[in-house]
Amino acid sequence: MLICLVGKSRLRRDFSDLPTVARWLAAHIAPGTTGGERVSGSREAPVPVRLDVLSMLHHVHDPGRDQTGPPSIPATLKSWIRLICEHRGLGYPMLPDIAAMCSWLLTHVEWAAARPWIGDFMDEVAGLRRAAHGLVPWSVAVEPIVDVPCPKCDLRALFRTAGSDWIECDDDELVGGCGHLMSREEYQRHVERLLDAKTK
Numbered sequence: 001m002l003i004c005l006v007g008k009s010r011l012r013r014d015f016s017d018l019p020t021v022a023r024w025l026a027a028h029i030a031p032g033t034t035g036g037e038r039v040s041g042s043r044e045a046p047v048p049v050r051l052d053v054l055s056m057l058h059h060v061h062d063p064g065r066d067q068t069g070p071p072s073i074p075a076t077l078k079s080w081i082r083l084i085c086e087h088r089g090l091g092y093p094m095l096p097d098i099a100a101m102c103s104w105l106l107t108h109v110e111w112a113a114a115r116p117w118i119g120d121f122m123d124e125v126a127g128l129r130r131a132a133h134g135l136v137p138w139s140v141a142v143e144p145i146v147d148v149p150c151p152k153c154d155l156r157a158l159f160r161t162a163g164s165d166w167i168e169c170d171d172d173e174l175v176g177g178c179g180h181l182m183s184r185e186e187y188q189r190h191v192e193r194l195l196d197a198k199t200k
């Protein structure tokens with residue numbers, strides 16, 4: 001196994017959250033919704049959509065495109081799907097949208113975790129999330145979980161992000177948690193174990 005359990009959880013979390021991230025981007029494709037800069041005095045008519053957001057959401061074939069622009073979510077996912085299909089001898093699946101691509105990729109996380117390229121895979125997927133947050137920064141509603149300590153570091157640093165099923169230990173420098181990540185089921189089992197221990 002080349003990556004740890006938390007690494008796999010991170011990948012699963014990213015794939016389960018990406019469709020929500022894409023919906024958020026799509027909702028903010030009109031300029032001005034998040035204070036995107038607009039050049040005053042420009043003689044050109046304002047572009048009705050944000051091209052940076054658009055290019056993240058679509059697979060744009062444009063060889064002259066600015067290479068420093070944000071990565072395309074579907075293009076990135078497709079390239080990994082193609083690679084996994086090649087390695088596993090599978091036919092390329094018909095996946096109509098980002099949500100379908102993510103659920104397909106979710107079923108291959110376990111297998112991918114043992115590949116030498118798993119680090120690149122994780123980095124690129126995490127990069128999509130970061131790029132999306134960078135383009136349309138949103139004040140994420142974070143719900144701290146104060147009454148349950150982290151199963152790894154025992155610190156009361158767990159939190160849940162709105163729209164996500166995952167519970168994370170805050171590894172921010174100021175908080176000092178360990179970055180542990182749990183699915184809703186894993187968290188539920190952790191709470192049950194704590195309750196069990198208390199009643200014994």
Ligand SMILES: [Zn+2]
Nearest residue numbers: 150153169178
């Ligand atoms: Zn922790």
